[in-house]
Amino acid sequence: MDKKYTGKTFTVEILAILLGLVFLVPFYYVFSNSLKTFAEILTNTSALPSVLQFENYINAFKQLNYLKAFTNSLIITVASNVVLVVFCSMAAYMLVRTKKKISNVIFMIFVAAMVIPFQSIMIPLIKTTSSLGLLNSVWGLVIMYLGFGSGMTIFLYHGFIKGIPVELEEAAIIDGCTPFGVFWKIVFPLLKPITVTVVILNSLWIWNDFLLPQLVLQDASLRTIPMATFFFFGQYTKQWDLALAGLVLSIIPLLIFFFSMQKHIIKGITSGSIK
Template identity: 50%
Template sequence: MQEEKRTKKILMIILGCFLGLVWISPFYLMLTNSFKTKQELFNDTLGLPKTFHFDNYVNSAKDLNIVNTFLNSLMITVISVLIIIVFSSLAGYAIQRTKSKWSKVFYLTFVAAMLIPFQSVMIPLIAVFGRMNMLNRPGLIFMYLGFGASMSVFLYNGAMKGIPQVLDEAAIIDGASRWQIFSKVVFPMLQPTTVTVALLNVMWIWNDYLLPSLVINRPGSQTIPLTMFDFFGQFTKQWHLAMAGLTIAIIPVIVFYFLMQKQIIAGVSEGAVK
């Protein structure tokens, strides 16, 4: 029996290592080839670079107009995530603390909205926003709120079930308003969930291509995914520059994720289990 468990454990370790290698292989190819010359890349794609050519990154940054593009992505991502956090936490608080049939209806509506694929509403959504002259960055941020609120409300609502309502009643006795109860008592206790909501939406919005391509596909206002698409179209034969550009594009969100991965796991568990 013990020997069988040991065999299963070894097999699981081998499987885990294999899956880890499969997952990391694209990043390995991208990173190593970003330091090679064009000729070296085609001659030895899998090997390590003989000489590290950092000028690939300099040239890619210039061609990507990295400062302007990075600021566009940063502005849209930060504003969108902040708005999603504020509105979703308020909605989750109102739904969880209001004991009525309508609160259940609203909650189920948010949950059901998670199942609706963007492609099914893409054309009518763009048509409506086009008539309202909102095919711009504010319109894009508003769309991100609509698509990001469902999952965020679900996580906040689940996390708030673990916060005793007695705390609300005690704050009311002390003379606190409903807004003070939420902002000073409830919301600070939702920090793991807030970090999770922020990180999941940051990774989604930062890497999103389809929605910005329909809304803000104009020179000077493009995000990193849009610029990378044009970059690949322009440098399809210069893969060493393309790999360097991809590395530049994904570094911020990867660093952000690895710094906060513990909070993601804690927040998802708190929001989904309780």
């Protein structure tokens, strides 16, 4: 029997709507102020723009060198996701299937690394990467993202792989499949839900990251979108009109990607936990 629609349900729905509106407030401020003049932003931040200043987006696009910054961000995000998926899926598979205490110890080390704040290892990291010649290198940055993202990625893969029946792998081995082939031909295709989840979560993190690229990429031609947007804020002036327009331009690709893939996030995480 269906539950009746009660006053309590109505109250919960109203509270949920109000909470949702609260979360949308920052988006309103960013978008509305991106269409104002600099003077109007300073005098009346909360109001709607009196005249829509679409030239803010044109000027921001040019000053950001948007296509170059977008390409840099895209290359870094895609490359980092590829290495994270490849190496972390294999590592998680071996940790799950190797029934030894050392496997549990290694897994716990990866999980524990997730709580270490980046600021505590920032200076040693830069000194080490400088001595290895990885500074001012896109691939050096990708390697760092592999290190920092391995903890969460292995954690997610680990929980999902535990739900895959070992009998599938044993049958493949009997048919003559190598251990390497068992993973890539049998196991990895079954990891699609959690792989999509991993890619989405890591993309949100890598695309929006500012501090690590700022420390590693010193060449202006290698700037990512967050780095390029930062240069609207100088020592003596802050170009809020262009900065906010640039911010909208930077989040549009990520919003499109997120909303097109968001249904896989809960599916991937719950599949791993239920199995």
